[in-house]
Amino acid sequence: MTLPHAPPLSALLEAALYAEDLDLAEEFYGHILGLPEVTRIEGRHIFYRVGQTILLIFNPKATQEGSSNPRLPVPPHGASGPGHLCFAATRDEINQWKQRLDAAGHPAEAEFDWPNGAHSLYFRDPAGNSLEIAERGLWF
Template sequence: MSSPAILEAALYAEDLEAAEAFYSGVLGLEVVLRKDGAHVFFRCAGAILLVFDPRATEGQGGGALPVPPHGARGAGHLCLAATAEEIDGWRLRLEAAEIAIEADFRWPNGARSLYVRDPAGNSLEFAEPRLWFDGKD
């Protein structure tokens, strides 16, 4: 059996309109599902980014489906893979959208990371895959 891949990841934001404006408008992710007051989901390469309003999902499961309750409060973190050149482009795009850059640096192994916050305060990182992978994966 091969190692599993991440299919979906979740962040939480009380202001879903601001989250959609950021992830769809600024980052260009495609909205695949929206339920007002509950969630907005985005296609992100080979995965789905789920953004839930924690007030709507806290303590609730999947309704008619046997999905167990899950959720979080407070700032989360998501890292998006990008080449060095793509990180330069993301920096320009984020600055043009007046998104503050929190950090832009190289790790001890030489990989570059760029950090910003989404409107809910979640930490969003753009990083070279070599941060974790040496090219063999």
């Protein structure tokens, strides 16, 4: 099968994680991580800005059904179980995040240097999602 040329994809516009308790998610992502909230629909989702990307936090039960708005026919989607995201920061910022997360009762699950020398810090959100803060040198 011959496919047409693949146009470039320039960035990741949004990424999603799932959390049944949106109030706990708001406390964690909005207060502890300090992400600016873009929008919230009670019982369904909270969206946050992370640089040039939007982090979508969905209640997984609410996304099992498609949109009820005919002007926005978003199909059903979602996942169950913990997901993973990695935020970018400098090594010094990662150290500051470790202190902040410890003080907020979210201690590191793992912290180490990759074979290429990039540093990573892993921790969990209240829904059990695996979060990482790593130096950009991990990939770039």
